Amino acid sequence: AYAVYCVILYRRNKANVQQLPGPRYLWTLFSMANSVLPNSEWNGGMLLSWIGRHSMWDKYGSEILAFVPIIPGQPIMWTRSVEVARQLLANKSDWDKAPESVESLGMFGENLFSSYRDRWARHRRIVAPGFNQKLYELVWRESLRTYYDMVQTEEWLNHGGSYVHPDVIAMTSKIALYLIASCGFGMSLAWDGNVGERIRGLSLPECFQITSDSMIAQIFLPKWAFRLPFKALRKVYESNLVIESILMRIIEKRRLAGADPVQQGNAKDVFNLLLTANEAETDSKNALTDRELISNCFLLMLAGHETTSHGLGAALGLLACNPDIQEKAYEEVMTVVPDGSDPTFQDLESLVYVQASFMEAMRLFPSVNGIPRRAVQDTVLKVPTKQGSAYDLPIKKGQIIVVDFIGLNYNERHYSHPDEYTPGRWLDPTVEQGMNFSTGPRVCVGRKFAMVEGTTILAMLIRDWKITPILYEGETLPEWRVRCMDNAVAAAIGFGPTAFPLRFTKREKALIAA
Ligand code: HEM
Secondary structure, X not given: OHHHHHHHHHHHHHHHOOOOOOOOOOOOOOOXXXXXXXXXXXXXXXXXXXXXXXXXXXXXXXXXXXXXXXXXXXXXXXXXXXXXXXXHHOOOOOEEEOHHHHHHXXXXXXXXXXXXHHHHHHHHHHHHHHOOHHHHHHHHHHHHHHHHHHHOOHHHHOOOOEEEEOOHHHHHHHHHHHHHHHHXXXXXXXXXXXXXXXXXXXXXXXXXXXXXXXXXHHHHOOHHHHHOOOHHHHHHHHHHHHHHHHHHHHHHHHHHHOOOOOOOOOOOOHHHHXXXXXXXXXXXXXXXXXXXXXXXXXXXXXXXXXXXXXXXXXXXXXXXXXHHHHHHHHHHHHHHOOXXXXXXXXXXXHOHHHHHHHHHHHHHOOOOOEEEEEEOOOEEEEEEOOOOOEEEEEEOXXXXXXXXXXXXXXXXXXXXXXXXXXXXXXXXXXXXXXXXXXXXXXXXXXXHHHHHHHHHHHHXXXXXXXXXXXXXXXXXXXXXXXXXXXXXXXXXXXXXXXXXXXXXXXXXOOOOOO
């Protein structure tokens, strides 16, 4: 009887997605089984869009696919078309966030990311004012400070000018977390030692690591499960409590400091403006509750570091295995700042090739690899065909589509020779500007923050160090990229290569001490 039920539902689901082609897996893509099991004939897995970035689309010959599960569950559509993505993400479209995406970052309650569109504007009004020119200048200054903090530690200094960093992604993750902590919340963490206050033995960086590692469990397990007496689950529970209390303390401290900028510490940070915007709404229904404030702070910390760190790490790896491109970026830095001094905030605008190196790395390894949307009513999508025409695809209310940024970024219709690392393509104004930061009303609020941080850190590292990969005997640079980057990716909160070492050899003209 169950088998008959499965067959009937499977056929109904196929009809609901207009018989679109696509792989048939056992269970729906939005399930715990799918997330924890690897990609196989029977299971999509977390790396489905990476593994299938060419083969999946070539096989079915369509820019929109449907994953209809064999065991009854939600059928999910998947697209790699910029045109379809724009229809989904446009202002006042028939599409809203999908519950799975809302729940993924809503463990502390509703926030800017985890809100449906009828409640979203309230959060954006409070959070957006924090992102302004003064903040970006602060990000630039703090990026310089963090860079010097890092390269003046013993591990960088004690290697006679040639240092092998064992895990570049861990390094960029630390840079990004320290920057969002300082520019977002005025917390000054020191590279070598001070990780801020510890509660229940845990520091903020450790808590964020636990959050990243437990993301799948936090999405699929009920909240009460984390209170069960299992060490791994309790650790997540404890870590959430610590994050909550550290963020609550920051809120209380700032409230006590009132309008005194000296006591407030870094008066230009995001959090200060967020609180000020919220105070202005006091007594109105738009004011955020303390819980929503905590949730937004958590979101900014997490979104602000998991994404940029992966982009920066990918850029360093790709520059290392493309020495010509690295040299071109170095020459640009030396042209913009000929005396080898630090680039000013205004200089960042002129570092177009460095910026392009960062953007192109995020095209090849998009930190946010896909975003789901759900139809809020019956609607129709215009889907492009290979022949250059488009057809109407009727969609039923409740249908979920994932905009697959990996598929989109490797789509030859949008980018020629998509596997190649070609930063120069971003200097052509006719090139598809991509979706690294999404588009429409829910475009990434931290886009400029990430660009300023990425450009400054890359410019400083390229200026002072020659970056090279550690090759196996006889290994070529493209083979290194396949081994250490293409074949070693992971998807959790952010997507990208996991861990690889790089050699940093001090350039002759570098001003930093060695
Ligand atoms: C390379 C770096 C980054 C990438 C690739 C990136 C990408 C994205 C994307 C694709 C979205 C849209 C998600 C969706 O609609 O479902 C988004 C939203 C968001 N991002 Fe980023 N982001 C980056 C850096 C940052 C930074 C540095 C911050 C904060 C400091 C940030 C904060 C946010 C927030 C709060 C949202 C939700 C916006 C809304 O719904 O109104 N992001 N980001």
